Amino acid sequence: MCRNKNQISKIPCLNCTAVWKNWRNWMLNILTLTGSPVKGSSTEILLGHIAEGIIQGAPQPAHNEIINLNHYQYLPCQSCGKSPEPDYCFFKDEIYHVYDSLIESDIILFGSPVYFDTVSAQSKLFIDRCNCLRPADFSNQTNHHFKRILSKKRLGAIVLVGGERQKFEHARVVIAGFFKWVEIENCGTINYAASGWDIGTTAKDADKMKEAFDLGYQISSRINVGGM
Template sequence: MGKKVLVVSSTLRNGGNSLALAEAFASGVRESGNDVEFVSLKNKDIRFCTGCLTCQKTHKCPIPDDVSKIIDLMRVSDVLAFATPVYFYGISGQLKTFLDRTNPIFSSKYNFRDIYLLGAAADADEGAIDGAITALNGWISCFNGTKLKGVVCGAGATDVGEISADKLKEAMDMGKSV
């Protein structure tokens, strides 16, 4: 049986560069015969974690928005890929807000092990993704058995469509190799 792979795109920009990386990664997964679910945070109702910690007892978040459905998909996935624009040398606020809301998973069972990061940045230096790696590694360090398996830094991409063909291929090849 194939692996279940969940790709979470967080850009709110139509045709975004990190979205293009996420789609390339997803098509690579599909080509390799594994199962892919694609979720975009755009147009989703995703509120801030209030820090109530109810989830540590109930494994559920009391906030009634779109997060619980995505979390259910995460729990049963073997592989997760997060795509983000680089904002102020970190991850996007919408991805951070979403990751904070995954706290119900912290105290429960989950299948995911390998995590991938796909980022787009205006800066031509690939080090532009380092802050995003640090942010995601903070999340990863809280989930036993998980690790950051691969990173694509779509550097040098400012406007929509500026992501390079090489980077899209890198993301697709990474998707094929999950």
């Protein structure tokens, strides 16, 4: 609701909208993407501690937008075979909100549980739909390449949660490849091997919580005031 003294409405007034846009442009925008379908999961908790480390160490105010990929409905990649430019995709579904947040963010934190030695279905579905954020260029018949339409370099971190005997490398490679695709530098990966079936067990692991917070604080040391 708009708090402008001249207008009280559920629709924000133009002045408030402009102020918010200017404020957000100056703020540090963190985007937290969680591919876990479980509320209160260890994935979610570790991502939150990294974000907290960034916020506490950042030289400017920070805003953390949390997106649970399980809450969005969109098609899997349809492998259209041509560029959707000037759009990001031919299919205008709920993923466009995530696109916008991804493009506007300065730091991206991506976490996923590890299922069958790779990322969750929610995580992979999103990653595949980001294929056209680097669309194919077929203008040269002999030398095809992918356009870099995202010129802004961002920082990021990865969280992976699995079982006691879990191998994390395959899942890490998937998210690391996505980071490279959309111009994100991976500043570190937190792996957590849960010892039981309880939800959010990492909250009881003080060392792992500190590791996550410290990673966030380390990322904050690389931030320049007013932007990355």
